Amino acid sequence: MKIPRFEMERWQSEWEHQVRFNLGESGVFPLCLSELVPAEERNALFETELAYLQTDGTSGLKESIARIYPGAAPGNILVTTGSIEANFQLLWHLVEPGDRVLFMRPNFLQMQGLTEAFGAHCIPFYLREPDWTLDLDEVNSFCEQGVKLIVVTDPNNPVGSVLSLEQRKGLEDLAARTGAWLVVDEVYLGAELDGNTLPSWWGAYPRTIVTCGLSKAYGLPGLRVGWIVASPEIIQACWEGKDYTSISISALSDKLAVRALQPEKREALLARTRDIIRTNWDTFRAWMDGLDGLLTCVPPRAGAIAFPRYHLDINSTLLTQRLMERKSVLLCPGDQFGLDGYVRFGLGDPNARFGQALEEAAEGLRLIRDELA
Numbered sequence: 001m002k003i004p005r006f007e008m009e010r011w012q013s014e015w016e017h018q019v020r021f022n023l024g025e026s027g028v029f030p031l032c033l034s035e036l037v038p039a040e041e042r043n044a045l046f047e048t049e050l051a052y053l054q055t056d057g058t059s060g061l062k063e064s065i066a067r068i069y070p071g072a073a074p075g076n077i078l079v080t081t082g083s084i085e086a087n088f089q090l091l092w093h094l095v096e097p098g099d100r101v102l103f104m105r106p107n108f109l110q111m112q113g114l115t116e117a118f119g120a121h122c123i124p125f126y127l128r129e130p131d132w133t134l135d136l137d138e139v140n141s142f143c144e145q146g147v148k149l150i151v152v153t154d155p156n157n158p159v160g161s162v163l164s165l166e167q168r169k170g171l172e173d174l175a176a177r178t179g180a181w182l183v184v185d186e187v188y189l190g191a192e193l194d195g196n197t198l199p200s201w202w203g204a205y206p207r208t209i210v211t212c213g214l215s216k217a218y219g220l221p222g223l224r225v226g227w228i229v230a231s232p233e234i235i236q237a238c239w240e241g242k243d244y245t246s247i248s249i250s251a252l253s254d255k256l257a258v259r260a261l262q263p264e265k266r267e268a269l270l271a272r273t274r275d276i277i278r279t280n281w282d283t284f285r286a287w288m289d290g291l292d293g294l295l296t297c298v299p300p301r302a303g304a305i306a307f308p309r310y311h312l313d314i315n316s317t318l319l320t321q322r323l324m325e326r327k328s329v330l331l332c333p334g335d336q337f338g339l340d341g342y343v344r345f346g347l348g349d350p351n352a353r354f355g356q357a358l359e360e361a362a363e364g365l366r367l368i369r370d371e372l373a
């Protein structure tokens with residue numbers, strides 16, 4: 001088995017600590033440990049035994065996660081090292097050579113790379129402008145030859161869109177008709193700009209499997225805590241895979257994750273995220289208006305990201321490379337999400353440097369426009 005290079009992750013790993021302005025980040029600015037643990041409770045944390053934990057997740061953490069999903073019990077939860085491991089374990093278990101896997105695009109391409117590595121066929125179906133909706137007839141036409149999995153990221157990375165409840169139902173009906181698994185990455189759920197938290201996809205269709213984690217909507221990427229919500233059979237099978245990869249999450253992360261998921265704390269973390277992205281989206285929109293039509297963007301509904309189309313005659317990877325060379329500003333090219341002609345901006349930084357980064361980006365984009373003229 002040969003795993004294709006995960007271009008977006010590699011791009012970020014190589015450059016995010018080298019550039020002066022990082023607008024390539026996909027999550028909200030992370031919290032400090034001190035914001036999660038009040039001073040009077042810190043000593044107790046120092047007594048944490050740095051042991052291996054129950055490897056599918058401690059009962060306390062599984063209960064905290066199960067509480068988020070109506071009808072779920074701890075037996076429906078597998079705790080993983082980030083949602084990236086949740087996606088990995090799931091596809092490792094479900095995908096076999098020759099399977100047909102329908103894959104939403106644009107998207108975070110981890111599950112596409114894994115599908116290909118496991119010898120299956122990845123068939124893209126597209127969210128399309130003007131409002132990033134699906135053509136269910138198109139998806140249906142791909143189902144006719146059979147399909148094992150339908151893979152969705154909702155809210156979507158990179159476009160920040162949310163499928164309507166009708167489109168959701170449409171996909172569930174298609175999955176039901178073909179008996180496909182519906183795999184939904186919900187790592188951005190809870191980061192809705194308008195404050196109306198969407199319901200999880202969990203529970204409406206028996207073969208829906210949800211992956212999620214604390215990295216994006218909760219602002220805690222460094223905890224490396226994710227999870228799968230699925231039937232107990234799927235959970236057991238994925239747990240066996242985990243014996244080969246990460247065994248258990250860290251003991252400190254377990255304690256901190258339980259704390260983050262206490263109902264009041266959870267609400268406060270999600271509210272913090274929404275505040276940051278609402279403010280930054282307003283800044284971003286005003287900034288874009290000053291660019292003489294260089295960028296146009298469907299407003300994101302959720303997530304700490306915006307995915308504008310640029311009106312320049314250049315490939316997105318070349319554009320972002322030039323911007324980095326000229327201005328030391330990091331963006332992610334649309335190519336890395338399976339859709340050229342766009343670039344992804346991170347909206348998660350609450351500090352003044354967000355505005356500075358946008359100013360630098362504007363200068364760089366104008367410069368590149370003049371170079372191309």
Ligand SMILES: Cc1ncc(COP(=O)(O)O)c(C=O)c1O
Pocket residue numbers: 026081082083084085108153157185187212213214215216221225226
């Ligand atoms: C849609 C999506 N899923 C999963 C991940 C992995 O996140 P983590 O492992 O930090 O939870 C990312 C990271 O960018 C993502 O955008």
